[in-house]
Amino acid sequence: MEISHRRLSRVDVLSLSGRLDAASSPALKQQIDSLFAEGRYRIVLDLGGLETLSSAGLRILTDVRKRARERKITDLEGGDVRIASPSAYIREILDLTGFTTMFEIYADTLEAVGSF
């Protein structure tokens, strides 16, 4: 799986392509961990290029979202991990596994970034 990173002023965008599964999820976790270490807690995951998402991938997503939200950046706003541009198949997986209600999901990256 390939991860490309774009840093905006308030938000970091990670674009994933390929498969997020047990083999590739540690790399994503590591990348997000290093963003957290820099104090960056507002992350948009652009899943436009993601072919499939396994339960191991879901586990990492749940974990990083929880940690991002625990972090208060200012009194008014906290961190979060939000999802953009999932394909119909990824949406179906998120739907069937009940993760749709957990993540804020946006049709495209622009909207997702703007939501912060």
Next chain:
Amino acid sequence: MTKYMTAVRDQISNETLIGQVPLFATLPHDELRRLAETLRPCAIPGGAVLFHEGEHGDRFYIVVDGQIEIIKALGTADERLIALRGPGEYIGEMSLFHKQGLRAASVRARGPTQLLEMTRAEFDALLHRQPTLAYEMVRVLSIRLRESDDAMIRDLQAKNQQVTQAYQELQAAQAQLIEKERLERELQVARSIQESILPRALPQLAGFDFDARSLPARAVGGDCFDFIALGPDTLGIVIGDACDKGVPAAIFMALTRSLLRAEAGRARSPREALQNVNRHLLDMNDAGMFVTAIYGVLHQPTRSFSYARAGHTLPLLRGVGGSVLAPPHSTGQPLGLWPDPSFDEQRIVIPRGGALLLYTDGVTEAGNAQGALFGGRRLRTAISEYRSGSAQELCDNVLQAIGDFRGPAPQDDDVTLVAVRAQ
């Protein structure tokens, strides 16, 4: 050898040269003159090999100028320098005494070297004329032998050290191997424990036949299935998938399964059973692990299966004609993550001659060497194509289709199937 030898007229007369050699220092002048007439001077360039170990030799040389290397096993891995001979010393004497006259070592010039050469015949004649020379030769020979022995002993000591080191490395490698074998044995034990936890026999319920298969990707897996006897005509059926694979997932799955077994007997509905299990898991779960599952109750008289789905893949229902459908669904969330998850509750009826298949995502996510995934469509085809035989044949067919698709690619994720056929 002869190509390196050039007869050279030197400004120093042979006589003086020979007289400088300690071996000949005590010889009378007329003998020195005689030797001077017979010994041939020659010069060889640096690096030239004068003769090789094992060759026949019948020449004896006195070093006049330069240095000569005495080398055993020249050109092999065991090559070693035994001694250096300088001006006034002689070489090639061992073969003069050796019956077959074989060279005991190789001899090489270190730099440009000048020598005086004497044949065996000339040497024999000299010894006859000057018998006391023999004592001097014997004395030098014994020193030479001791040098050779010393070199050999040093060699043996070095070899011994190498062997000791190699032995230590071997011991370390063996320790690693033993540790690896121990881990593998533990995994085998874990695997047998897991296999023994799975239902030993398939349930018996009039009008139905069942089959279930669970194939871990590693020695132990994170999937499970279960059949829970609830009453004379009801049967609890479980399929579960912990969010990982290997030992941690297997442990978490075993825990969930036990909890569900305990709750199934007293819960009023599948949803309530899952809710209770979820509450227990939240109490115990720090690692952020979660489980997707379907727990349902099969009611024999109505052939209905009422289930609650917690984020798991949808069940598939095969009709008699070969149609394959998934039931409608609502949101179903996994166990172990949130305090009040939604569960997808449905009731489906298995038609006579039809079948129900529950499966884990290791089926649809099975990948081949080209990177394609088995997917839902191939699964439905495999289910549809199976001739209405037993639940066992249904499982066989699906597994065969997965195996054919995957080909040589390794199994990536745990695969579990539960099939229920209504006769």
